[in-house]
Amino acid sequence: MPTVYSKLWQPIAAAYGLQALAGCVFVPLQTEKYFDLIGATGHILSAGISLLGTSIYQHIAVGLPLVEYRPPPLQSFAPRQLAITVAFSLWAARLAAFLFGVGYFFQT
Numbered sequence: 001m002p003t004v005y006s007k008l009w010q011p012i013a014a015a016y017g018l019q020a021l022a023g024c025v026f027v028p029l030q031t032e033k034y035f036d037l038i039g040a041t042g043h044i045l046s047a048g049i050s051l052l053g054t055s056i057y058q059h060i061a062v063g064l065p066l067v068e069y070r071p072p073p074l075q076s077f078a079p080r081q082l083a084i085t086v087a088f089s090l091w092a093a094r095l096a097a098f099l100f101g102v103g104y105f106f107q108t
Contacts, residue, residue: 010053011046018042040096
């Protein structure tokens with residue numbers, strides 16, 4: 001029986017990996033401008049992986065190459081799941097644009 005955590009490990013691993021990689025680059029540079037942009041990108045990446053992660057994982061587990069992966073049709077997702085994912089992604093994109101703009105125009 002799958003648990004909630006069995007479906008969350010993929011977006012968590014992707015977001016943490018992206019943030020750790022960005023932190024290794026931008027913390028020594030002491031800049032938050034691009035770090036904020038990468039953070040919002042991580043949010044959007046996590047939203048996409050939460051939708052497609054299980055099907056991608058199953059595709060790879062069978063031994064098929066990732067190049068041959070085709071996403072499932074939109075009808076296979078619940079409308080609520082798609083609406084929340086789109087709203088979350090739009091919010092993250094808006095936040096990224098705002099934070100990147102603030103960091104770009106108000107550099108110290």
